[in-house]
Amino acid sequence: MPAALLEAVSYAQTRWEGHAGEHNTSGGYGPMNLVDGTLFTDSPAQQRDGVGAAQTVPSSLDTLGRAAQLLGVDRAALRDDPAVNIRGGAALLKAGQSSLNLPVGTGSDAGQWYASVAAVSGSPDAASAADFAEAAYAVLAAGAARTTSDGQALTLTTQPTSPQRAQLDRLGLAKPKPNPNVECPRSIRCEWVPAPYVHYGPTPGAYGNHDLASRDTAAGPTVQYIVVHDTEASWDTTLKLVQDPTYVSWHYSVRSSDGLVAQHVRTKDVAWHAGNWYVNMHSVGIEHEAFAVTGATWYSEPLYRNSAKLVKYLADSYDIPIDRGHILGHDQVPGITPANVAGMHWDPGPYWDWEHYFQLMGAPLSAHGVTNSDVVRILPGFRNNVQLVTGCTAPAAPCEPQGTNFVYLHTEPSEIAPLVTDVGLRSDGSSSTTDVADIGARATAGVEYALADRSGDWTAIWWLGRKAWFENPPTAPTAIPVSGSVVVPKAGRTSVPVYGRAYPEAAAYAAYPGVPVQAVVPLQYAILAGQRYAVQDATILTDYYRAVTFDGTPPSDHVDIRGADTYYQVSLGHRTAFVRAADVDLVPAG
Numbered sequence: 001m002p003a004a005l006l007e008a009v010s011y012a013q014t015r016w017e018g019h020a021g022e023h024n025t026s027g028g029y030g031p032m033n034l035v036d037g038t039l040f041t042d043s044p045a046q047q048r049d050g051v052g053a054a055q056t057v058p059s060s061l062d063t064l065g066r067a068a069q070l071l072g073v074d075r076a077a078l079r080d081d082p083a084v085n086i087r088g089g090a091a092l093l094k095a096g097q098s099s100l101n102l103p104v105g106t107g108s109d110a111g112q113w114y115a116s117v118a119a120v121s122g123s124p125d126a127a128s129a130a131d132f133a134e135a136a137y138a139v140l141a142a143g144a145a146r147t148t149s150d151g152q153a154l155t156l157t158t159q160p161t162s163p164q165r166a167q168l169d170r171l172g173l174a175k176p177k178p179n180p181n182v183e184c185p186r187s188i189r190c191e192w193v194p195a196p197y198v199h200y201g202p203t204p205g206a207y208g209n210h211d212l213a214s215r216d217t218a219a220g221p222t223v224q225y226i227v228v229h230d231t232e233a234s235w236d237t238t239l240k241l242v243q244d245p246t247y248v249s250w251h252y253s254v255r256s257s258d259g260l261v262a263q264h265v266r267t268k269d270v271a272w273h274a275g276n277w278y279v280n281m282h283s284v285g286i287e288h289e290a291f292a293v294t295g296a297t298w299y300s301e302p303l304y305r306n307s308a309k310l311v312k313y314l315a316d317s318y319d320i321p322i323d324r325g326h327i328l329g330h331d332q333v334p335g336i337t338p339a340n341v342a343g344m345h346w347d348p349g350p351y352w353d354w355e356h357y358f359q360l361m362g363a364p365l366s367a368h369g370v371t372n373s374d375v376v377r378i379l380p381g382f383r384n385n386v387q388l389v390t391g392c393t394a395p396a397a398p399c400e401p402q403g404t405n406f407v408y409l410h411t412e413p414s415e416i417a418p419l420v421t422d423v424g425l426r427s428d429g430s431s432s433t434t435d436v437a438d439i440g441a442r443a444t445a446g447v448e449y450a451l452a453d454r455s456g457d458w459t460a461i462w463w464l465g466r467k468a469w470f471e472n473p474p475t476a477p478t479a480i481p482v483s484g485s486v487v488v489p490k491a492g493r494t495s496v497p498v499y500g501r502a503y504p505e506a507a508a509y510a511a512y513p514g515v516p517v518q519a520v521v522p523l524q525y526a527i528l529a530g531q532r533y534a535v536q537d538a539t540i541l542t543d544y545y546r547a548v549t550f551d552g553t554p555p556s557d558h559v560d561i562r563g564a565d566t567y568y569q570v571s572l573g574h575r576t577a578f579v580r581a582a583d584v585d586l587v588p589a590g
Contacts, residue, residue: 001097004159005110006090008140009117011156012132015301016148018082024297026257029064029079032089035122036075037062061122067092092120100170110140110159115167123258126173128189130165135305137163147383149296149402182263185313188306193253195264195271198245199550207550208245209272212558216268220560221545223267223318224537225283226311227274229330230290230298230348238289248272250285252310259302261310267317270545274333275344278501281545283328284314288348293392293436295351295402304353308360315361322363324354324446325536325569325576331439332447334500334575338524341424341500344575346437350389350404353382354445365446366480373481374451375534375589376461378443378470380407380478391435399436406442407478408434409468413458420468422573424524439574443470449571450486450532462531464573486532487568487584494529496584497522498570498577504542504563514556518544525572527579536576537569538586 010016013033014024023029027039064078067088077084096116097104103112114133121132143158184190199207215223231238235255241247242264250273253262265271273285288307290298315322324332329348335341358365365379382403392399410417411431418431422440426432432440443449449461457473472478489496503518527533542563552558567578568586 001090001093001104001113002106002108002110002159004156005113005117005136005140006086006093007154007156008136008144008159009093009120010086010089011139011144012136012305013301015146016152016154017296018085018148018150019297020150021080022297023079024256024300026300028257030082030085030088032085032092034064034067034078034085034088034092035061036064036079038065038075063092063120063122064088066095070095089120093117096120100167102167109161111137111161111163112167114164115170118168119171121258123189124174125189126168126171126175127186128258128260129171129173130168131187131189131306132302133163133165133168134187137161149383181266183267183314183317184261184263185309188259188261188309190261190263193239193243193262193264195242195249196245200245204549204552209242209247209249210265211270211272211545211547212551213268213270213545213547215270220562221270221281221543223282223284223314224320225279225326225328226314226320227279227283227285227328227330227333228307228311228348228352229273229285229287229345230292230352231287232291232347233289235289238287250287252284252286254286254288254303254307254310256289256298256300256303259300259306261306267314270547274330275340276333276336276500278336278503278544279328279333281543284318286310290348292347292349292351293399295349299348299352304357305360308357312361321537322358322361323536324365324444324448325571327358328576329354329444331444331574332576334572334577335424335523336500337521338424341523342427346439350387350406350436350442351402352405353403354405355379355382358446368482369480370483371481373483373589374532375448375482375484375486376451376459376479377448377482378407378445378479380405380445382445385478388434389436390433391437396435405445407470407472409441409443409461409463409470411466411469413455413460413469415471417469420463420466422464424464441468442574443468444574447571448482448484448534448536450534451481452531462533464525465528465531482589484589485535485538486587486589487527487535487570487579488532488587489527489529490583490585493583496527496579498525498527498572498579499523499567500577502540502542502567502569502578503544504561505565508542508561508563512546512555512559512561515546515559515561523577525577527572527584532587533570533572533579534589535568535570535586540567540569540578542567 070091118129118133123129145155179192182190249271387404389399419441452467453460459472460467566581
């Protein structure tokens with residue numbers, strides 16, 4: 001078959017990664033993601049490596065076994081040898097092409113392989129199979145280049161072709177009608193698995209597991225954020241949890257093996273997912289089937305690709321900026337009070353590839369750089385940014401080396417200087433650690449910060465009330481200057497409080513009898529005189545969506561109370577935060 005098309009198919013499957021002979025969550029091995037059906041058995045007691053328990057994959061989807069028969073080799077060769085694995089992928093494509101009576105050979109037109117490419121996705125429906133084929137042909141048309149985790153620098157030059165999409169009908173795949181409840185781009189496979197809205201107890205507040213709202217209308221509240229989570233559970237467990245009325249909820253789940261999307265809550269309604277009611281009010285939550293400590297094994301290319309399409313669709317639908325101030329990790333969500341900070345989540349973790357994710361959305365984090373600015377965007381790369389991380393399998397034990405999405409921050413411009421402290425996580429003032437769950441000294445890709453100082457190859461940013469240093473040599477920069485704005489304390493202010501939510505002032509509640517005033521409690525951090533912090537959003541209007549009873553009605557429940565006060569959203573540390581506009585001046589980045 002045409003070699004360039006084989007390269008494009010491999011890139012769409014795994015981005016040319018072999019995972020060192022280990023299978024991914026769908027049982028796929030090597031650069032061609034050949035699935036070993038022997039991993040999946042009917043008896044949970046017989047399931048090997050725990051894969052079958054994590055996925056519902058039929059044993060008939062044994063592409064590795066079929067490739068072994070076609071090549072006349074044993075399964076181990078396809079699992080362990082990347083070259084044999086690639087030959088196996090080519091054999092499957094050629095066999096599919098021959099069975100469809102379509103042209104074969106290295107000189108055949110790549111566009112004539114459309115149906116065979118769609119078939120190797122293993123998708124049971126036409127839309128999903130076509131989505132994979134389109135991804136492969138997009139790589140062929142645009143070209144690709146990257147360095148794999150084992151250090152191979154690979155390049156696929158642009159190969160224009162005309163995909164023969166009409167061939168898809170030859171596969172006879174199902175064409176199910178879309179569920180009217182599903183809000184997804186048409187190019188990806190989405191299912192409706194509803195989270196229950198159920199009154200299960202004797203009191204009005206005994207209900208679950210989300211709240212009805214009108215976020216698609218002027219009644220609000222508005223949708224301003226998309227929050228990226230990982231499930232820390234298998235797909236089957238994830239679906240069971242979201243259908244439990246006594247549990248929490250989220251809007252979507254994305255499956256690791258093939259990028260299948262399940263929607264659970266309408267986006268106009270408020271799901272309970274972020275651990276911060278203000279963020280819940282204003283966000284859509286997307287869970288990704290994964291365990292954060294394992295990273296690349298679960299964060300598959302189909303998962304990234306379909307999640308990125310979903311986020312782009314939602315951002316367009318709700319006019320959400322596609323940047324790291326609005327496409328948040330769960331780890332960026334602030335605690336609502338000082339007591340809540342330490343218990344906030346750290347997913348999707350250090351192994352989520354934010355740079356690739358935004359590239360898939362057509363909004364690369366490398367864009368919009370300027371020559372000089374006092375706002376910098378963290379951009380360390382991913383695959384070659386292998387930072388020391390510990391505690392994945394045992395306390396203090398080094399995790400398996402792989403690409404990470406952050407730079408460590410030090411108290412001084414030196415690798416041997418202690419990591420900075422986050423007093424919200426360590427009230428005793430001790431230094432942050434390299435533990436996989438410790439975000440106290442990690443500046444993550446795409447997030448922007450105010451420049452504080454420079455010293456040789458080191459750059460300092462303002463971070464939780466102090467200077468925090470990271471290595472940023474001009475010859476191999478880990479951050480770029482970008483345009484933007486910063487906030488500084490108003491003249492005469494020595495300290496400005498910051499908040500984990502932007503609730504209305506007390507006077508706003510006067511028109512809503514029976515609704516108690518929600519306290520706006522400062523966090524344990526502050527912006528001090530002489531410091532500046534990068535602004536992520538300068539138009540934060542205060543509101544509070546009151547929803548505490550099942551099927552409540554205005555004016556005391558299911559009402560969005562809006563204030564006159566305004567806030568700015570800023571990059572304070574690893575997490576985002578809010579500051580009252582009345583306390584600071586907004587200054588263009590210099």
